[in-house]
Amino acid sequence: MSEEGAKLYDEVKEKVETLKDEKSIHRKFADIWRLACIGKYRSFDLRYLYDDTSREYVEKYKPAMIEAKEKFLENIEDYVDQCLNVMEKTNKFKVYYAKTNEEAQEAFMKELGDNKVIYKSKSLEAKDAGIIDALKENNIEIKETDLGDVLCQLLEYESPSFTLGPGIQFTEEEIVAKIKERYGVELEPKAEKIVKYYRENYRPELLNDVKVSLTSANAISAHDGSIVLIENEGNISVLTRATDKHIVVAGISKIVPDEFDALMVAKLQERITNVDAGYISIISSPSSTSDIQGTRVFGMYGAKEVVVILVDDWRTEAAKENLFYKDMLKCISCKSCDFVCTASRAFGNIYASKYGIGGINIVRDYIHNGIEEAVKDGLFLCTGCENCTNWCPAGVDLAEMIKNLKKIATEKGLCPPTLKKYQEKIIEDKNPFK
Numbered sequence: 001m002s003e004e005g006a007k008l009y010d011e012v013k014e015k016v017e018t019l020k021d022e023k024s025i026h027r028k029f030a031d032i033w034r035l036a037c038i039g040k041y042r043s044f045d046l047r048y049l050y051d052d053t054s055r056e057y058v059e060k061y062k063p064a065m066i067e068a069k070e071k072f073l074e075n076i077e078d079y080v081d082q083c084l085n086v087m088e089k090t091n092k093f094k095v096y097y098a099k100t101n102e103e104a105q106e107a108f109m110k111e112l113g114d115n116k117v118i119y120k121s122k123s124l125e126a127k128d129a130g131i132i133d134a135l136k137e138n139n140i141e142i143k144e145t146d147l148g149d150v151l152c153q154l155l156e157y158e159s160p161s162f163t164l165g166p167g168i169q170f171t172e173e174e175i176v177a178k179i180k181e182r183y184g185v186e187l188e189p190k191a192e193k194i195v196k197y198y199r200e201n202y203r204p205e206l207l208n209d210v211k212v213s214l215t216s217a218n219a220i221s222a223h224d225g226s227i228v229l230i231e232n233e234g235n236i237s238v239l240t241r242a243t244d245k246h247i248v249v250a251g252i253s254k255i256v257p258d259e260f261d262a263l264m265v266a267k268l269q270e271r272i273t274n275v276d277a278g279y280i281s282i283i284s285s286p287s288s289t290s291d292i293q294g295t296r297v298f299g300m301y302g303a304k305e306v307v308v309i310l311v312d313d314w315r316t317e318a319a320k321e322n323l324f325y326k327d328m329l330k331c332i333s334c335k336s337c338d339f340v341c342t343a344s345r346a347f348g349n350i351y352a353s354k355y356g357i358g359g360i361n362i363v364r365d366y367i368h369n370g371i372e373e374a375v376k377d378g379l380f381l382c383t384g385c386e387n388c389t390n391w392c393p394a395g396v397d398l399a400e401m402i403k404n405l406k407k408i409a410t411e412k413g414l415c416p417p418t419l420k421k422y423q424e425k426i427i428e429d430k431n432p433f434k
């Protein structure tokens with residue numbers, strides 16, 4: 001094992017050791033992880049709202065979704081061209097095709113102009129493309145709007161979080177104590193009171209003050225250029241309407257052949273995670289009216305401008321060169337593979353990258369930052385159980401991608417010493433257990 005490999009392994013080992021300390025953030029998070037899973041399974045009661053269970057729903061539509069994703073991958077360049085064209089010509093969006101992350105950052109900063117504040121939600125791809133880092137470097141104030149993310153900002157929590165409930169690790173007492181310290185307001189430590197506080201104090205700002213907002217997209221239709229977004233709080237509906245300029249940053253892999261496929265992706269994402277997503281937005285143009293003598297004027301009550309930055313970076317290459325992480329292009333970012341992941345359940349936010357918890361975000365880190373980062377993220381904590389692959393609604397073989405990463409790491413001398421020893425015992429002693 002190389003010296004560098006030993007150092008990376010020590011970093012992971014150190015974090016794993018902290019799980020013994022009841023006060024450590026990682027331990028807390030591992031506990032929270034169990035709670036989050038309980039929360040999810042309790043929410044299975046939602047199935048009574050439908051005729052079938054969520055899993056049956058997913059199984060029913062899974063083949064159609066995989067087919068739609070594969071169709072896109074087989075003709076990636078044509079679908080991207082079709083999408084760019086219809087977005088620009090018919091939908092009147094301002095569209096950028098960013099070949100690289102750097103081009104995406106440049107386009108975003110150009111569109112931001114002199115604005116010093118951005119309101120955002122659902123923007124994993126802006127993080128992937130380095131846009132969030134660029135905003136920070138340029139001292140742009142980033143205002144989260146999803147309550148969980150708002151709480152993470154309030155409590156200055158920056159480590160990887162439970163994506164489906166980013167603030168779930170905070171108790172009501174911790175939240176109200178921080179609100180008192182920051183805003184001098186005393187609240188009863190109850191979820192309803194905290195929500196009421198934000199509704200009364202933050203909602204007016206979102207309705208009146210947003211000039212530029214940022215979201216991603218759950219899916220995009222190549223056929224009519226519609227952007228589909230699903231949510232539960234209503235913050236995305238507000239951000240996409242009560243703003244002058246709505247900027248969408250999305251990887252080209254969010255494109256599916258048509259608007260029905262896009263809706264299917266959004267619904268499947270909702271049902272596989274069993275969250276009660278009450279709103280779906282389908283955005284096909286900026287706000288406009290033609291009520292005065294048929295003259296179309298943009299910017300009636302909703303966004304005056306919709307800007308779409310479609311990021312390619314590694315995606316076309318992965319599809320065309322059949323790279324081992326090509327399956328990432330099918331991922332719908334439902335994050336539900338974490339629920340069944342042995343490593344995520346045991347190690348919470350230690351098995352994670354800066355993009356989020358779980359194996360899928362470790363692959364993401366590898367694509368953007370290389371194998372050393374993936375090892376640091378806890379790559380070798382993966383048990384190879386393959387639960388992720390069996391669970392995935394989009395047919396992503398995450399276990400195979402992780403196996404490939406381990407191979408790359410091992411070839412570079414980055415495999416943990418314990419595994420190296422195990423290998424030696426098999427080869428030399430013909431007995432791994434001695």
Ligand code: SF4
Pocket residue numbers: 330331332333334335336337338360391392393394395396398
């Ligand atoms: S790999 Fe599959 S289960 Fe995991 S986030 Fe992507 S689509 Fe969801």
Ligand code: SF4
Pocket residue numbers: 340341342343344359381382383384385386387388389398399402
């Ligand atoms: S194989 Fe998949 S589910 Fe199992 S530990 Fe590894 S990433 Fe998690």
